Amino acid sequence: ILSFSLNLQTLKLFSLIFFLHDPNVLYISLHRYDNGNFFPGSGAPEEVGSGAGVGFNVNIAWTGGVEPPMGDVEYLTAFRSVVMPIAQQFSPDVVLVSAGFDAVEGHQSPLGGYNVSAKCFGQLTQLLMGLAGGRVVMALEGGHDLTAICDASEACVSALLGDAVRRGKPCPKACASLERVIEIQSKHWSCLQSLSQTSGHSLLDCPLGAKGQSEKDEADTVSAMASLSVDVEQPGSVPDNSETSRSAEQLW
Secondary structure, eight states, rough: OOOOSSSSSSSHHHHHHTTTTTTTTEEEEEEOGGGTTTOOOOOOOOOOGGGGGGTTTEEEEEEETTSOBBBBHHHHIIIIIHHHHHHHOOOOOOOHHHEOOBBBTOOOOOGOBBBBBBHHHHHHHHHHHHHHHHHHEEEEEESHHHHHHHHHHHHHHHHHOSOOOOOOOOOOHHHHHHHHHHHTTTTTTTTGGGHHHOOSSOOSSGGGTTTTTOOOHHHHHHHHHHHOOOOOOTOOOOOOTTSSSSOOOOOO
């Protein structure tokens, strides 16, 4: 199940009950966490699943408050460095998106406080279309600002990307959150091991968080994203999962 939400409450509980032990369902969540101090306090990066499902629960748990708030660059970096590599290696049959827009700019701090643009959600949606042969199912989960919900919903449904991808470096707090996720999940996903083992570098060193990759690979990726490409799969990055039926992930 691929679910996009800032605050996962019902869906997180649903995942823990039904999918915590299931290696055929990859659940990825991007959400504000603040070391467990942001409601509801669940979704720590150390929560990776259990039993046969260890590693198939991925929490990109943003920590550091809203000074500065997470925005487009941070979310695109998370996709670039963690979400898409894991999703490609998992190779889902279908992507189910529960689109929660608490992270869209316009929400006050107690209700989210982030500055992700509606267009960015459209860009992330288009990246996901490169998975599962484009079999992506989206459902509105929530949000608290009507204008933000409408704008983000339109961007996702219509894939209205508008301007080119915003380039830049993620804030240090975002890098720390992502590096913690990479450290934990690299034990379960080979696609992240080179990132975890690279010393003396930071996600801050490369645009869009392309840590530990060649300059050519980075240039190709940025060019593809800037040209609104949905061809995100890299040769040799997807294992043969023909013997196992996959459902998809859980995301933002």
